[in-house]
Amino acid sequence: MYVHRGTISEAARQSVRPEFVDECVARFRSRRGMDPGEEEIGSWRRSWPVLLDALVRAGLGDLDVLLELSLPGTGERVDMAVVGQDTDAELTVVVVELKQWTWAVPAPGEPGMLEVGQRTLPHPARQVGGYAHYLRDWAVGGTGIQARGVALLHNAGAELLGHLRAVLPPDSPSAEFPLLGRDDIADGVPADELADRLHCRGLTPAPKDAIDRFLAGEHRPSQRALQRLADNIEGRNRFPLVGEQDRARRAILDAVKEAGGKGPGGLVVVTGGPGTGKTAIAARLMGELCRMERRNPRLLTTSGALTKQLQRLLQDESRGLVATFKQQPPSGLDKSSVVLLDEAHRAETYPEQRTSGFPASLRNLLERVGVLVLFLDERQIVRPTEGITLDELESHARESGAVMRRVDLETQFRCNGSQAYHQWVDLLFSADRTPQPWNSGGYDLALGPDPQALAAWVDDHAAQGRSARITAGFCWPWNAEAVPPLEPEVAIRWHGPDEDEHSWARPWNLRAERPVPGFPDVPPRPFWATDEGGHDQVGCIYTAQGLEYAFGAVILGADLVRRDGRWQAHPEVSHDARQLRELSPRRYLRYALNTYRVLATRATHGTRLYSTDPETQDYLASLLPGS
Template sequence: MYVHRGIIDDVARRAARPEFMDACATRFRALHGAAPGEEEAGSWRRSWPVLLDALVRAGLGGLDVLLELSLPGTGERVDAAVVGQDADGALTVVAVELKQWTGARPVPGHPGMLEVGRRSVQHPARQVGGYVHYLRGWADGGNGVRARGAVVLHNASADVIERLRSMVSPDSPSAEFPLLGRDDLAVGVPAGDLAERLGCAGLSPAPGEAVDRFLAGEHRPSEQAMERLAANIEDQRPFRLIGEQDRARLAILDAVREADAREDGLGAAGAHGPGGMVVVTGGPGTGKTAIAARLMGELCRESRRNPRLLTPSGTLTRQLQRLLREESRGLVATFKSKTPGGLDKNSVVLLDEAHRAATYPHQRGTGFPAVLRNLLDRVGVLVLFLDERQIVRPSEGLTLDELARHAQESGAAFRHVDLETQFRCNGSQAYHRWVDLLFSPAGAARPWNGGSYDLALATDPDALASWVDGHTAQGRSARITAGFCWPWDTGEVPPLEPEVAIRWHGPDHGERSWARPWNLRSEQPVPGFPDIPARPYWATDRGGHDQVGCIYTAQGLEYAFGAVIMGGDLVRRHDRWRARPEASYDAVQLRTLPPEQYLPYALNTYRVLATRATHGTRLYSTDPETQAYLASLLPGS
């Protein structure tokens, strides 16, 4: 998909006209379901004419240009792609990243990141390198398309360009991609030199049908791309499986082979059946993510396979992508409402955290979620990793019974694998059973009798924070989480306001107070604040212990020690849990629910928060009656 396709000479003549920009905005809205933002449309007006003028002066006016070219496997878009053929007739695509920067500097402690204004962004040579990496490995399955890249910073001075170039090591993959500034594009630069600088030297116009084939070609990963990801997964210690986890892996592979045999039989008759379904259920810490990643590595090594590892959680996706580096591009992705491109009946899709998929059960009645039906119809096997008691919003929701019923109705093969052994919380099954009982509607947990897991009640917020800070000082990962019971108005740029504020009375009956900020909202680190990690990395990076995480930050992740603050949305009254949605500051769809509908989401939320820590947990409630109830079950810390 693209916003505009044309011959450079023609597009250059029209690019500055308002009607051309309006047509591009209309096309963008049709493709993406929303109009381009004011900032994006403004960047088109300022950058496209400059690039097109340079391409014409470089003698490249007869080549094709694609503006805002989408890369289906990643959801990203290339600002502009110049398409031609090289001397031996091979189709060549030059990805061009356009920037309006007038300055940039490195972000301390974050190699490859730059400070531009108050934002932290990727070095543009790495950014365009990612596009080229994708085109080489995904366009037409990595066959027949050559790719190059260039960065055009048309407002940047020679000094800025030189600083940016100096940040790229000569032996780095990013060194392949030229960085051009204002002076590099100046009128008077010889056409051949300008074409060389733009990465387009030696290109001539490609036949229209060759460009058509490139645009119509299926985007799927090459065997080389999958081999690199498989090798990277095998090297990662967190994805090594133990006991029951490995047995689950083998059972899933058996189901995949059975689906292959069925599809082969149907294929001989010229037909395709519905995709097979495997559901893996298991509580927190049973290794669902580790199994999914390990399977992904194995499936990448199978010659005809076309796998994906998806998760509805952007935070978990970012953590996996960082761990697996560039090799994960397009193969490990966030799954929201759109089916990824390039899938077929050879594909196995591993959907981790399936309970977080946006299925809108409160809106669809008895119908099966369309987003999952579309995925199941497209692929050979869909493997869903599920924990029903981690559903924390009314827009989420998926049950084992619902999946089994849909498989039966649609004729899809179905298999269920259950994981019972958990490896988090120091392997303490007793703790998990206790937490499950505590956060059931009746809350019928018995007093905790110790065992191998460090569980206690924090007497007040100061004690809770001191416990976390003490572990952090000894080099252990420790975090504070809370229910979404305080406002969260701080924007994406620090300073962070201490919005999680608690008042209580001490033993002397004097009023005391404690406050800390929520975690940073931004997806990227903010320059000048090295001890405030970006939201996806709050659970793992330096400084995260100084902010409070919520369910959407912590779910799917773990740390060694965790402190959980229970807010006023879940309180203990008359031997039962009571929900008070009016105490929540979460989304309107949650806090406007009747109490009986809000209750399971609140119970699930605190169950999830209480099972993030591998070695120890401290609980604390801001509600005195609830705190007294917890004190009847737990020793004080």
């Protein structure tokens, strides 16, 4: 997504028109469902013409430019991206970070960060380097894209530029990305030299269809994230984080250093909704902690599926380091240990096992280690025997004397980076709020007319090599054996426009933890979300949570229906654990809403919703376009 696409020459002519920025604001609003800030709009007016003029003077007018380009699958935006092809005809994207700074100093105690006015911000070279590395590694599945980067501080003089260049170590990865000031793009600079400074020398116009493929390409960040974790465990430090993810990583490392193995365990709580990068940050931290002395780290997850994914990628290197956390802390922990607990909202915290209102399992873990880092999203708690809240953690820290630090993540990296979609889903699956009809172009969301259409939509994506899955509420029996052939237990009947009765059925995902010989297209339970063949089965909350895929169809069962303008829960129709079925409708409602919110936020590119309840389906139809 972008607010303008065209040649550099055309954009340069347009940028001097007073109404050009207003038109870009309107596109931003239509695609994101919100307005950019006034400060950002002012920055567009002041910075775009400066850089576009320099690009034209460098003889690059025929190349394409994208203004305010959203990085694939993220909520981060690049100020400007110049797109061409290199001498080998490979698509090349030059990301440009624009700054109006005239003053900046290193932030005390935060290497790589700068104080600019009242804000602490990444060094520009580091920021643009994160964008370039991200594109190299993850755009279009990490193939076929060359990425370069440059930061332009067009108001900065030689003194500031020299200072900023000096604080970058020569061997720093960020040294690859030059810093330019006003003198570097002055009128007298020869065209070839100017093109070289802007990292665009040798680029020629790229075919339009190649740019189209880059913009529409599938993005699979979590699979890349898991692969990078393996590299980090082996000490290669190749897991770049973007924006606030990197700031969160540094805040956690600061807390680790402060704890120092003395007194009550240090507690760091990282909060963020689906797709904000919690697992990515945990992976990067684990790699770094493994290289630090006397940290004795562990990476724990409460999701067996996520643990198996990590262990498969890490193979022998994961032994003793990556595990599923249930009730007991792993062996070998001491006050030098740093434990990262991903998906902490699914930790088993049985109410009857709580002492002084705090879960015994987490208390025992916290007392054993130097620092416990919890990655938490309270709205992903889906059982009464699971989860912990921020209030409970803060209360425990006060009572125990533990030092607690909190890091909040807001930018999400799933659902094509659409903040509007995440906000819409939060409102949809809320007990007391209602969203407006969906009208944003930033994410592919629609209503599925019936299960057959959902399945056809998923099958079509799978046939084209895209990851696509169907999930459903736990409203059908799950009695199949742990080996194929699987029984089609998710069975739905409905009446179509012709008034005839139709039926559709598919099996739940395989129960087995490992592949079953002779059935290569039936992935085991932990790998249903990622492995070939998973689109032929239906997943539930326990196989989908913590993972992602490109396209997702969500079937709402009869346990959550819309009546009289509100959601109503029917735990008696659930086939989940007894602990859920025996809850009152009032208590069950929270877990049902959380469950469907999680299922609706697994897909990176597109989602289809369908309810088996006709009245609820009509309600969804009032909010969504048809598929």
